[in-house]
Amino acid sequence: MKTMFPSIRIATVGLLLTWLSGAWAPGLLAEKLPRLKVDATPINRDQPRPASLAPVVKKAAPSVVNIYTTKTIRQNPDLLPFFEDPFFRRFFFGPFGTLPPERQQQSLGSGVIVSEDGYILTNNHVVDGAEEIKVALPDDKTVYNATLVGTDPQTDIAVIKVNATGLPAITLTDSDNLEVGDLVLAIGNPFGVGQTVTTGIVSAKGRGDIGIVDYEDFIQTDAPINPGNSGGAHVDLEGRLVGINQSIASPVRASAGIGFAVPINLARFVMERLITDGKVTRGYLGVMIQPVTPELAREFKLPENTGALVGEVTANSPAEEAGLKEGDVIVEFNGRKVTNSRQLRLMVAQTAPGSRATLKLIRDGKEQTLTVKVGELPAEGLARATGRPGGLRRSQEPDLLDGVTVDDIDARTRRQYNLPAQLQGALIVEVDPTCPAAAAGLRPGDVILEINRQRVTNADEAVRLSERIRGSSVLLRVWSQGGSRYVVVQARPPRR
Numbered sequence: 001m002k003t004m005f006p007s008i009r010i011a012t013v014g015l016l017l018t019w020l021s022g023a024w025a026p027g028l029l030a031e032k033l034p035r036l037k038v039d040a041t042p043i044n045r046d047q048p049r050p051a052s053l054a055p056v057v058k059k060a061a062p063s064v065v066n067i068y069t070t071k072t073i074r075q076n077p078d079l080l081p082f083f084e085d086p087f088f089r090r091f092f093f094g095p096f097g098t099l100p101p102e103r104q105q106q107s108l109g110s111g112v113i114v115s116e117d118g119y120i121l122t123n124n125h126v127v128d129g130a131e132e133i134k135v136a137l138p139d140d141k142t143v144y145n146a147t148l149v150g151t152d153p154q155t156d157i158a159v160i161k162v163n164a165t166g167l168p169a170i171t172l173t174d175s176d177n178l179e180v181g182d183l184v185l186a187i188g189n190p191f192g193v194g195q196t197v198t199t200g201i202v203s204a205k206g207r208g209d210i211g212i213v214d215y216e217d218f219i220q221t222d223a224p225i226n227p228g229n230s231g232g233a234h235v236d237l238e239g240r241l242v243g244i245n246q247s248i249a250s251p252v253r254a255s256a257g258i259g260f261a262v263p264i265n266l267a268r269f270v271m272e273r274l275i276t277d278g279k280v281t282r283g284y285l286g287v288m289i290q291p292v293t294p295e296l297a298r299e300f301k302l303p304e305n306t307g308a309l310v311g312e313v314t315a316n317s318p319a320e321e322a323g324l325k326e327g328d329v330i331v332e333f334n335g336r337k338v339t340n341s342r343q344l345r346l347m348v349a350q351t352a353p354g355s356r357a358t359l360k361l362i363r364d365g366k367e368q369t370l371t372v373k374v375g376e377l378p379a380e381g382l383a384r385a386t387g388r389p390g391g392l393r394r395s396q397e398p399d400l401l402d403g404v405t406v407d408d409i410d411a412r413t414r415r416q417y418n419l420p421a422q423l424q425g426a427l428i429v430e431v432d433p434t435c436p437a438a439a440a441g442l443r444p445g446d447v448i449l450e451i452n453r454q455r456v457t458n459a460d461e462a463v464r465l466s467e468r469i470r471g472s473s474v475l476l477r478v479w480s481q482g483g484s485r486y487v488v489v490q491a492r493p494p495r496r
Helices: 054-063 077-084 086-093 264-277 294-299 318-322 341-349 411-417 459-466
Strands: 002-005 008-012 064-074 102-113 119-123 132-136 143-152 157-162 183-188 196-207 218-221 233-235 241-250 259-263 287-291 308-313 329-333 356-363 366-373 404-407 426-431 447-451 473-480 483-490
Touching: 054 064, 054 183, 054 233, 064 119, 102 183, 102 241, 119 241, 119 264, 132 157, 143 264, 157 264, 183 218, 183 241, 218 241, 241 264, 259 264, 287 341, 287 483, 294 473, 294 483, 308 318, 308 341, 318 366, 329 341, 404 459, 411 426, 426 459, 447 459
Parallel strands: none
Antiparallel strands: 002 008, 008 241, 064 102, 064 132, 102 119, 119 157, 132 143, 143 157, 183 196, 183 233, 196 218, 218 259, 233 241, 241 259, 287 308, 308 329, 308 483, 329 356, 356 366, 404 426, 426 447, 447 473, 473 483
16 A cells, blocks of 8 residues: 555555465466457547447456465564563463464455466566465356466566466457547456446546556546456457556545556556566666756746656766767657656667667757667666755845855765765755755755756855856756756745
């Protein structure tokens, strides 16, 4: 359970049931991709709404299965001494209770059959840590033991397989064709009551920055999704799979009209990598990128606040070799418009390492095109989306950086703030919490690298450049928390 807003929580919708025992077979690595049924034709939005959705359900429901998992939960050995005390034993287990060294936990979720020979898509959190996986068809009579093919926690997608043929595989479609307002159905097994169908519309596309997983591109829906629906099917009015049910946003861990599904295009990419490679290999540029806010768009003289602003280029990376620079704004990737930094991160991640991609960018107000050879994202790497007294400046202009105290970087401060060995700039050691720089997010330990696109190597340079600031805003490039980004500090409006 993760907090999204005050009093609202994100619930990954697997359902905890009871305790059982069991064993689990080792994983599987397939050699070739399964045959999928795919129909990428856009839906006909001009046709009248049907009087019943029963025909849609009849197409899709046979492909949606129940998934039962079992795993062993072992007690924390550090707590065992407490339970030797008679008081704690009575409090937790009653006068005759004993502390079992381990217990078996069973959970419930859903899945979708995507091939007739037994490949099934579900969520990672449905099968995470499972020692036994069982799959029940909608008739509740046919049950298979399943083998884990692979998982990808970064998208919350997992693939399992059962040893069977002739299964009712669902038809996949192109989730990029979805539009806000399209009717959709969610099929799964909420609360363990049995297969259930709910309906709603696509409330939004491309939802991200929610904090559920690393790569977020969710379909948001108001089709009721509840615990147990995890891994179930999200389908259109043709009964085609457009997404995998993933989570809900709710203050009570039940449907509140905000549900999320992983688009099938993203889930399919992950599935194919897991089946062919046994892992998900992702593309890598080697840049830190950030959204283009209206303030940054003005500072960089951009026609609109879209694209991905490059805050840092990693040394010896594909981006550096291609000629990318800090301050570039990437507006297209392989011919597709980049609306924000999160979208670029997703597009790069789904590009095959070793392939070449075309970047269109804006540099100093002019469009340029570069070609980059995409690298492979390191296993632990991120395709990242994102004392001197007195103030920095003295002039009659607005005191944009007044209240910020800077110092040179030395061996002591490098250790104190964990700064990279080659990092140069003006170290911020104090920020008045009432000054404009604090409102812009500057904090002690940040390092000013540029002021209005001019390089800063020490505190004296920072003070000198700050004295030249004119106008009601200043553009800074700042190193913070392991990478650099651009920050606009604006003067506070005068009090009335």
